[in-house]
Amino acid sequence: xxxxxxxxxxxxxxxxxxxxxxxxxxxxxxxxxxxxxxxxxxxxxxxxxxxxxxxxxxxxxxxxxxxxxxxxxxxxxxxxxxxxxxxxxxxxxxxxxxxxxxxxxxxxxxxxxxxxxxxxxxxxxxxxxxxxxxxxxxxxxxxxxxxxxxxxxxxxxxxxxxxxxxxxxxxxxxxxxxxxxxxxxxxxxxxxxxxxxxxxxxxxxxxxxxxxxxxxxxxxxxxxxxxxxxxxxxxxxxxxxxxxxxxxxxxxxxxxxxxxxxxxxxxxxxxxxxxxxxxxxxxxxxxxxxxxxxxxxxxxxxxxxxxxxxxxxxxxxxxxxxxxxxxxxxxxxxxxxxxxxxxxxxxxxxxxxxxxxxxxxxxxxxxxxxxxxxxxxxxxxxxxxxxxxxxxxxxxxxxxxx
Amino acid sequence: xxxxxxxxxxxxxxxxxxxxxxxxxxxxxxxxxxxxxxxxxxxxxxxxxxxxxxxxxxxxxxxxxxxxxxxxxxxxxxxxxxxxxxxxxxxxxxxxxxxxxxxxxxxxxxxxxxxxxxxxxxxxxxxxxxxxxxxxxxxxxxxxxxxxxxxxxxxxxxxxxxxxxxxxxxxxxxxxxxxxxxxxxxxxxxxxxxxxxxxxxxxxxxxxxxxxxxxxxxxxxxxxxxxxxxxxxxxxxxxxxxxxxxxxxxxxxxxxxxxxxxxxxxxxxxxxxxxxxxxxxxxxxxxxxxxxxxxxxx
Numbered sequence: 250x251x252x253x254x255x256x257x258x259x260x261x262x263x264x265x266x267x268x269x270x271x272x273x274x275x276x277x278x279x280x281x282x283x284x285x286x287x288x289x290x291x292x293x294x295x296x297x298x299x300x301x302x303x304x305x306x307x308x309x310x311x312x313x314x315x316x317x318x319x320x321x322x323x324x325x326x327x328x329x330x331x332x333x334x335x336x337x338x339x340x341x342x343x344x345x346x347x348x349x350x351x352x353x354x355x356x357x358x359x360x361x362x363x364x365x366x367x368x369x370x371x372x373x374x375x376x377x378x379x380x381x382x383x384x385x386x387x388x389x390x391x392x393x394x395x396x397x398x399x400x401x402x403x404x405x406x407x408x409x410x411x412x413x414x415x416x417x418x419x420x421x422x423x424x425x426x427x428x429x430x431x432x433x434x435x436x437x438x439x440x441x442x443x444x445x446x447x448x449x450x451x452x453x454x455x456x457x458x459x460x461x462x463x464x465x466x467x468x469x470x471x472x473x474x475x476x477x478x479x480x481x482x483x484x485x486x487x488x489x490x491x492x493x494x495x496x497x498x499x500x501x502x503x504x505x506x507x508x509x510x511x512x513x514x515x516x517x518x519x520x521x522x523x524x525x526x527x528x529x530x531x532x533x534x535x536x537x538x539x540x541x542x543x544x545x546x547x548x549x550x551x552x553x554x555x556x557x558x559x560x561x562x563x564x565x566x567x568x569x570x571x572x573x574x575x576x577x578x579x580x581x582x583x584x585x586x587x588x589x590x591x592x593x594x595x596x597x598x599x600x601x602x603x604x605x606x607x608x609x610x611x612x613x614x615x616x617x618x619x620x621x622x623x624x625x626x627x628x629x630x631x632x633x634x635x636x637x638x639x640x641x642x643x644x645x646x647x648x649x650x651x
Numbered sequence: 652x653x654x655x656x657x658x659x660x661x662x663x664x665x666x667x668x669x670x671x672x673x674x675x676x677x678x679x680x681x682x683x684x685x686x687x688x689x690x691x692x693x694x695x696x697x698x699x700x701x702x703x704x705x706x707x708x709x710x711x712x713x714x715x716x717x718x719x720x721x722x723x724x725x726x727x728x729x730x731x732x733x734x735x736x737x738x739x740x741x742x743x744x745x746x747x748x749x750x751x752x753x754x755x756x757x758x759x760x761x762x763x764x765x766x767x768x769x770x771x772x773x774x775x776x777x778x779x780x781x782x783x784x785x786x787x788x789x790x791x792x793x794x795x796x797x798x799x800x801x802x803x804x805x806x807x808x809x810x811x812x813x814x815x816x817x818x819x820x821x822x823x824x825x826x827x828x829x830x831x832x833x834x835x836x837x838x839x840x841x842x843x844x845x846x847x848x849x850x851x852x853x854x855x856x857x858x859x860x861x862x863x864x865x866x867x868x869x870x871x872x873x874x875x876x877x878x879x880x881x882x883x884x885x886x887x888x889x890x891x892x893x894x895x896x897x898x899x900x901x902x903x904x905x906x907x908x909x910x911x912x913x914x915x916x917x918x919x920x921x922x923x924x925x926x927x928x929x930x931x932x933x934x935x936x937x938x939x940x941x942x943x944x945x946x947x948x949x
Contacts, residue, residue: 553687555713559663573687574713574754581687593711596687629669629717631680631691631709646711648680648689649767649779 252565253611255520257451258400258428258544258602259569263494264453270497271455274490282487283478292489299496306499307445307462308436316461316479317492321427321448322351324461325394327472327483328423328444329355332392333364334470339391339420345369345377345406347584352394352425369395374536375404375588383414390420397429397445401571401584401600402535403544405429412441421467427451427459431502432509432541443467449491453604454498458491505605514542516612517603521545523616528623530638534590534598543603546571548585548594549623551632551642557599560622566615571598593632593642655714656748662718667725672707677772679764681779688712688757690720692764694727696772701731708764715747715754722746723761732769738762752792756783787829790822791918795833802837808845810834815931818918867928868894874927875901878920889920897932899924 254262274295280288282296297312304312318324329342329352342359344352346368356366367385369377377395386393393415395406412422423444429435430445431452437445444467447460463469463482475484502509525531530550549557554570561568571582573596580586585595601615627633631646639645655663675693682689689712695705706728708720722743727735740758744750750758763779770777784796801807801816810830814821820830835845862870868891875889882888886906893900901920903913913936921934 551711553712553716556663556717559660559714563664572713574716580685592684592687596684596711629666629709630711631689632711646680646689646691646709648682648684648691649763649777 254567255601255603256567256569257604260450261453261604263455264501267454267494267497271490271494274493282489295493296487296489299492302496302499303460306503308438309462310438311465314463314465316463316483318459318461318483319457320459321446324446324459325351325425326355327461329392329394330472331470332421335468336391339389341365341389343367343385343390343393345395346587347371347399348396349400349425371587373588375402376536377406386414386418388418392421392423394423397424397426398541400428401582402546403541404535405539409440416441434506449495452498452502454495455491458488458495508605510542513603513605516607517543517545520601520612520615524619527620546598546600548590549597550594551630551638552626553596554599556626557622564618569600572596653751658748659715659718662721663714666717666721668707670707672705677768679767679771681763681767682760688716688760690760690764692768694768703727703730703735715750715757718747719743719757719761736769752789753786755792788819788826791818793817793819798833799837870927874924892937899932899934900937901934903936
């Protein structure tokens with residue numbers, strides 16, 4: 250498909266090389282890896298190889314620490330529910346108020362069951378206050394779940410340090426690392442991170458495959474019980490085709506790690522600087538000095554994000570927005586609200602997320618198109634007048650709530 | 652991505668009457684910046700005749716908010732104020748060949764901007780009387796505030812009650828957990844506990860007091876007769892097939908059958924029947940599952 254895809258934090262295209270290694274596992278290598286015959290055995294060996302490829306990408310000590318799941322959300326749910334089940338005497342959870350819904354919705358559900366959930370706040374740049382975190386750490390905390398990198402802004406959290414702090418009070422530490430894996434070099438064997446979630450489709454593997462990293466010795470209670478797959482830690486016949494694909498994608502991500510952090514970062518920076526140079530009243534959200542190399546989240550004041558996306562789409566450009574409208578909810582992105590971004594800017598945030606397939610020409614095209622789109626929508630905005638916002642825009646237009 | 656009609660896209664990409672209207676003498680500012688949709692409607696009204704000579708808008712909002720604003724201006728220009736005030740939010744949505752349920756509030760905002768602008772022209776103060784909550788039932792576009800208020804006002808205790816009173820949960824049923832949560836919350840307030848098993852029981856008591864089956868069927872026929880001319884104008888018709896307790900089976904005929912608007916038409920008739928019979932009934936088209944089809948593709 251033609252078009253410029255700058256929405257790689259939503260999902261990525263499966264690399265052709267990944268598809269190629271997967272194909273035989275739909276047809277000739279269709280066996281069940283649990284079977285005794287050679288149909289199954291070869292598949293079992295392929296899964297073993299994939300497990301080692303993922304182990305390598307994560308810097309895990311052992312391949313048995315890699316548990317294949319169906320997606321990042323399953324890994325998140327498994328990790329948190331296991332930690333609670335394994336430590337019934339501990340009734341508290343610490344997380345942040347900018348996590349992905351995979352964590353936040355589960356936590357608010359657990360609150361109904363009587364668990365106490367502490368939500369760490371962030372500052373205007375999306376950063377945590379570790380002294381607030383330290384105060385909340387007690388022997389009542391079963392698990393801390395903090396994302397490695399934020400999906401909307403790309404901002405990193407200091408998960409390695411936070412895992413050590415959690416261990417000091419005997420709490421388990423989980424991180425939702427779906428945005429970070431493949432873009433950030435990891436060496437989990439040297440950390441105290443107990444559990445980590447991976448999603449295949451964020452790193453050019455297919456959708457429907459994920460990983461839960463489980464450090465050896467971490468007490469564990471499976472979510473799905475049944476057969477002995479994944480050493481009894483995740484029952485259900487293996488998605489062997491996708492596991493093989495994820496293995497290949499992990500290997501390729503390992504090879505591209507430097508490229509992601511140099512070339513992709515350079516393109517992202519060029520895109521961001523190019524847009525900001527031409528568009529007034531626009532700013533980067535999150536912490537630009539400490540974030541994923543591929544992500545740029547820009548707030549365009551006084552206009553609404555869905556309208557921006559529709560116009561971008563008309564030019565064949567794909568991005569995403571934190572506006573309420575794009576999700577059908579009533580509030581703009583919880584991440585933007587947590588950072589205290591005013592409504593008039595939060596609704597106009599647009600996330601551009603690049604990949605190693607993004608090109609210089611694409612970046613230049615987007616830099617050319619975006620300012621026109623923003624100007625076009627601002628002409629319709631009741632806050633805007635000519636080429637600048639009205640004086641005291643919040644007073645110039647203060648609608649009756651409807 | 653939203654499934655916007657071509658008409659919505661067209662009004663979004665080429666909005667009519669956008670920008671400041673010089674010499675406007677009626678201005679309505681409505682919307683909510685927290686929700687991300689707000690609109691200023693500007694009218695130029697001829698004082699002698701009350702005819703709207705010009706209408707412009709400025710909108711902070713999504714594609715359907717801009718399209719609804721644009722459509723609204725086209726719809727009211729040339730009308731008198733009283734005629735314009737007859738434009739309902741459904742008329743705006745229809746003008747745009749429909750809006751997704753999550754986006755119906757954009758048409759509501761348009762209607763309210765119109766009321767506010769007319770009030771402003773007449774020197775009156777317009778106050779908004781509705782509050783919007785999170786969308787719970789996507790099939791029928793019913794939000795949490797409406798469900799909560801209805802539960803409270805009528806002492807409802809079951810999901811079925813909520814469906815009977817608001818239609819929420821009457822389609823695909825995936826919002827039943829959400830409805831139960833609201834029930835739990837409101838029932839706790841009045842010192843009761845929500846019992847999921849209570850739902851099944853009260854189902855089967857049928858006809859309301861004081862009406863024989865014959866009287867009931869005659870009433871139903873009378874309602875259908877009343878809507879028939881409208882359907883016939885569009886080349887369709889409706890026929891009563893059977894009445895079984897609270898379920899009324901009908902045949903949609905001619906152009907009505909399989910029409911995209913069939914579900915909407917049936918919902919309207921269902922409402923009229925409920926008003927007339929003073930009880931909850933369900934209208935079921937016998938030839939095709941029109942209502943359920945609408946439910947599954949909100």
